[in-house]
Amino acid sequence: MSFEFPLPDVGEGLTEADIVSWKVAVGDTVTVNQILVEIETAKSLVELPSPQAGEVGALLVEEGQTIEVGTPIIRFGGADSGSDNASASAPAAGETQTPAEGGGDAEGGATLVGYGAKAASSKRRPRKGAGVAAPAKPSQASAAPEAPSAPAAAATPVAAAATAPVENAAATAPATASSGKPLAKPPVRKLAKDLGLDLAAIVPTGSRGEVTRDDVKAAASGTGAAATAAAASGAGSAAASAGAGPSGELEERIPFKGVAKMMAKAMVESAFTMPHVTEFLDVDVTETMAFVRRLKSTKFLGEDIKVSPLLLVAKAVAWAVARNPRINSCLEGEEIVVKKYVNLGIAAATPRGLIVPNIKGAHAMGLTDLAQGIQDLTALARSGKTPPADQSGGTITITNVGVFGVDAGTPIINPGEAAILAFGQIRKKPWVVGDEIVPRDITTLSVSADHRVVDGEIISKFLADVGRGLEDPTLLLV
Incomplete structure (x- = not known):
């Protein structure tokens, strides 16, 4: 009997995801709640745990x-462990069964998708057979009858072809699985796809007749048997499109999906539905910088707490919201909803794109809790595993453009909010203090706000209060 596990909705009504990396292989024995695969949704990286224990019969998606x-x-289950093509086999009609109920571990911990806490790593048994074919398409796996195993003898001519002399490579057909696809591991397939290469045009050199990572790299750089075969068979255009390889490419094509695509959609929606207005303010933050240095040297907030100017900016925003609550609102239909709490968003640049997780209940936090919240949020964002719940429900946002050496900007408002504050870099500048010009630490703050919800007076008062709190940070402790 076999059981197929479908991609679940991991929250926030997401409709699709990318398969990033498999954590198990065909033939592995897994336990309940063991991590099976890492996926990327439009908001974050998520690890999916196993809903049941058993043996992995096939990976159905690359x-x-x-x-x-x-x-x-x-x-x-339901796979012939001795078959070379076990991962491409589809279940026979009527063999699908539902997972056993329960399945939770003794600790009762819950993961993001609700299956429970992580279990121990997989117990892997040795694989049998010559090689494993590419996983079948999901549509094939759900309807096609179980594919017959390829005869073991068929691997012999494949391996021989892979070791053929280079001059004869053009006449050698690349090895393929019974599904018609060339043999290659999922990471190799992904590499070829990213480089714009056709696996079928690459001569394999693997010990079992599979296309290896080196084969793909050789094809991309225009060297080796793979490139020779591609050129001779008329398929050299795919390799040529990659230019002279990573060091000599004239173009790079990045898939527009996942986090980047979702953020782009949100920004377009915000920019073309909200009338943005932006105001700027130069602020003397000399006292704030002195306060930050004192907190660092005394470790007053804790040994492991990192203190930065952003902490004081976050505290100033929460303080200014309390004095100007209308800035912390949004428009819902025919109503302006003013929120009595601050879920403070911090825009974070990650390797997978911009995300805006938020610190829940920032209005009620002291400096220690706020600093810990910023530290945890930043670490999670950098790992790419910020859960969708941490990215929803924000009420106002800070974007720290100063960390990139930028003085100011006109940021786009996060959807569902009415304002966003940009915090520029802090630089020494000449500043008038009394009747003298002295060097001071100066930054530029800018606020973009939804002019349907707030007018110029509210925006100006809010921005001035943030600046006042940074000029004299003792106000933030009252």
């Missing part, structure tokens, strides 16, 4: 593939 929620991604 790494790098985008699939919809509900698509089967892995099959437990």
Whole structure:
């Protein structure tokens, strides 16, 4: 009997996800709640735990593939462990069963998708057979009858072809699985896809007749047997499109999906539905910088707490919101909703794109809790595993453009909010103090706000209060 596990909705009504990396392989024995795969949604990286214990019969989706929620991604059991093509086999009609109920661990911990806490790592048994074919498409896996195993003898001519002399490579057909696809591991397939290469045009040199990572790199750089075969067979255009390789490429094509695509959609929606107005203010933050240095040297907030000017900016925003509550609102239909709490968003640049997680209840936090919240939020964002719940429900946002050496900007408002504050870099500048010109630490603050919800007076008062709190940080402690 076999069971196919479909891609679940991991929260926030997301409809699709990318398969980033499999944590198990065909033939592995897994336990309940063991991590099966890492996926990327439009908001974050998520690890999916196993809903049941058993042996992995097939991986139904390749790494790098985008699939919809509900698509089967892995099959437990029901596979011939001695078949070279076990991962491409589909279940026979009527063999699908539902997972056993319960399945939670003794600790009862919950993961993001609600299956429970992580279990121990997989117990892997040795694989049998010559090689494993590429996973079948989800649509094939749900309807096609179980594919027959490829004869073991078929691997022999494949391996021989892979070791053929270079001059004869053009006449050698690349090795393929019974599904018609060349043999290659999912990471190799993804590499070829990213480089714009056709696996079928690359001569394999793997010990079992599979295309290796080196084969793909050789094809991309225009060297080796793979490139020779591609040119001779008329398929050299794919390799040529990659230019002279990573060091000599004239163009780079980045898939527009996941976090980047979702953020772009949100920014377009915000920019073209909200009438943005932006105001600027130069602020003397000399006292704030002195306060930050004192907190660092005394470790008053704790040994492991990192203190930065952003902490004081966050505290100043929460303080200014309390004095100007209308800035912390949004428009819902025919109503302006003024929120009595501050879920403070911090825009974070990550390797997978810009995200805006928020610190829940920032209005009620002291400096220690706020500093810990910023530190935890930043660490999680950099790991790419910020859960969707941490990215929803924000009420006002800070974007720290100063960390990139930028003085000021006109940021786009995060959807569902009415304002966003940009914090520029802090620089020594000549400043008038009394009747003298002296060097001071100066930064530029800018606020973009939804002019449907707030007018110029509210924006100006809010911005002035943030500046006042940074000029004299003792006000923030009252």
